[in-house]
Amino acid sequence: MFPCQRYLAQPVSRRELLSQSAHGFGAVALSSMLARNQTAHAATATSNGLAAQLTHYPAKARNVIFLYMDGGPSQVDTFDPKPMLDKYDGRSPHEVIGKVEPTQFANVGKILKSAWKFRQYGQSGIPISDLFPHIATCADDLAVVRSMVAPFSEHTFANYFLHTGHGQQGRPSHGAWISYGLGSECDDLPAFVILNGGLIPPGGMDCFGSGFLPAAYQGSVFTSGEAPVANIRPSEKTRGLQADKLALMKRLDEGRLQQLGRVDALESAIANYELAARMQTAVPELMDLHEESASTHEAYGLNDEFPNTRTYGRLCLVARRLVERGVRFIELTCPAGNGDRWDQHSSLIDGHTKNARSVDKPIAALIQDLKQRGLLDETLIVWCGEFGRTPFAQGSDGRDHNPYGFSIWLAGGGIQGGVIHGATDDFGYRAVENKVEIHDLHATMLHLLGVDHTRQTFRFGGRDMRLTDVHGHIVKEILS
Template sequence: MPPISRRAALKQASAGFGLVALAGLLDQQAKARPPAAAHPLAPKAPHFPAKAKKLIFVHMNGSMSQHDTVEYKPKLFADDGKPGPGGGTLTAPKFRFAQHGQTGSWFSELLPNLARHADKLCWLRGLHTDTPAHPQAVVQLHTGSANAALTRPSIGAWLLYGLGTDNADLPGYVTINPPPNFGGAVNFGSAFLPAHFQGTRIDDRGALPNLRPATAAGLQRRQLDLIQGMNRDLAAAPGAPDAVDGVIESFELAFRMQGKVPELLDLSKEPLRVREEYGATDAPNQSFARQCLMARRLCEAGVRFVEICQPGWDHHNNLHAGLIDRCRSVDRATAALLNDLERRGLLADTLVLFGSEFGRLPTAQGVDGRDHNITGYPMFLAGAGVKPGFTYGATDEYGIRAVEGRMHTNDLHATLLALMGIDHERLTYRYAGRDFRLTDVAGTVAREVFA
């Protein structure tokens, strides 16, 4: 019997042929189908030995003020109230700073728990980017390009494309509570890469839409086989869109995830002392704490890239009260994440990146605010492959411009890929007649930060 076509299958199904019977017919004809292609998310060898196998990005969306938290500038305190070199009035922080750890790293009183990890952190203090507008800057941080005319794949999608995933029953790229604004789904999309490389979105309670099956597993598997047979017929037809392959893989992954994800993201499985360490039992900050704890569980299970996000850092006004609230919401949980990763031996192969899309100015904006600054700001790395207690780069005496160890967003991406074992110049995908890469035609690896 020749294999049934997609059109014939639909016709027979609509004529009342019977879903289970039709699935059985497709079972009998399975040998007539071409063998399935290699799993697109199967693990792939890196270009060179990787220092890190997994990456957690802790994104402070909206631009955390470095001057009030982690960037101590004595000159800013000394010249408080004086005109700034680029205009405006220099405004010193209202929070006390102190040195911590053997490295003597400076932290404000807003981050007491994170300060205890001073000797684990690798600071990048010479970052700069291209645009002071949040939507473009956030998209550039995630995709390498702020050009809205051509959507680019996100960094997580590039990592999956280059390395695959270590757990076939889980998505290789998970984004938790991504902001709906500032680029939205572009920040975890795959753009022109095949759709199976895009991020999987979950909320801070681990909920995935439409994940729980409406039918018994056996019947659902037969229904899925019917649908997948139709999809493969379509994919094999001349001129079939590339997205069909992504649909096929997403259906299969969703089926496998039903048995794994709910249990994995059930935080009640964690000991109470661990949940309390993160603050996952305490309102009002338990949302971000749950994200951090889920990130650890996902990485432990083999997920390649996890992003967690805390919005609300855009303090053009209400700076001081706003910072107290935002820092309180992330300080305890971020410190607990680093503790937990280290305690479980995960920090040895997991890289953590913490930061915002850009920084803020040392001058006042209005009565109680600071405006955007794209010419010099910090982030920190911790974990696999980087020097602990190390600082790379610096800004000027007021923290306005990067003057040492300057790193553009392209350089940051090149460095992250290199830590994951990828040569950013070799990780390319041909689209619209040219080879694209995360770093476009730029990017220099900051090997000085490598352990």
């Protein structure tokens, strides 16, 4: 695959782009980018498109932390209170809601009220469930979208759509598209990192792949332990021996490239090997949390008696450290163990309680920590599942999949905090006001990063492909 024009807009040279100080983050950032391009590492990255790129217009965010709530949290138990569920608890949804769509498991039970109370928080008064007492303290930083909709009600296809904008296997992930459009601001870590708490979502690694984009943009999975990547410690006895091996590999690779010309698979493999060598120094330092203060460990839940809180807290703290190092896109998956996914077809109270306990304290600490360090304004945080849950029961104590109306929230870079956008009906079943589609979420994410989603394209299969396909509108109402 040959290099392709990165944007569909009128092509301009890199020198012309560099002269347009209205782009990106201004003259200081441009000078920094120019200086970075003088380094050997950045020169290597440039040959594979990973050097920091200029944006279409001034960006509000430089990085994304995507908090993926695998399985689909219940909107009516988290961020969308519905008093009508209390009033009609135990009644037939056919009587009080009317027509209901077929569910994943064809098990439509009675109306099921929420087991948790909602309270208003912050100056904005956003209602948040008792499931999230810590996140609730950050209410004025959140833009809660209550009108999300999705086209699939099955996990695998819904995951593909959430991550790639298509409900089919093999398309580039949103993290790959963002890395492709913006490049990397970090020379010794991948631009797109998945912090895996123990579970890869349904759909597997194709949720994080590069698809038809060059392979250099695919996500790199880090586990939660101190050695998150295989072979992260050199096997050679001395640094000199490893350096000699790497130098030999570089000469052989360069010779092969001279013979074959530009070959994406080969160039990406070379870049990945060179990056892997640098990661052997960078990753152990990244994952060493001993330098963090005792109060930071406590805030993120690293001392919590619940193991999943400790696991997710470590991921959130590492995410902050990745942002500090310039990693562009970071996605966190759910921790393994009891209550490991938000997919409660039964035992809703037990499962959602454990899931919330896993993520609540660490996420609040992440928001507050980024804010204290002056990083929240340039870091976009997205909290999102692939769909929601039904307002009626599956069996007696569960909820089935519901893609017709559910809640997510965003915070940080370019987001107006303390707002609610959209609404579902009286039962939290269908979005009825200001519907937001997955394509709209992707368009908004790209916009905040300074990228016009209609212009970021890649030529493949005879057409110009993009993350949002031919869809997507920026949700301007939640922007600062």
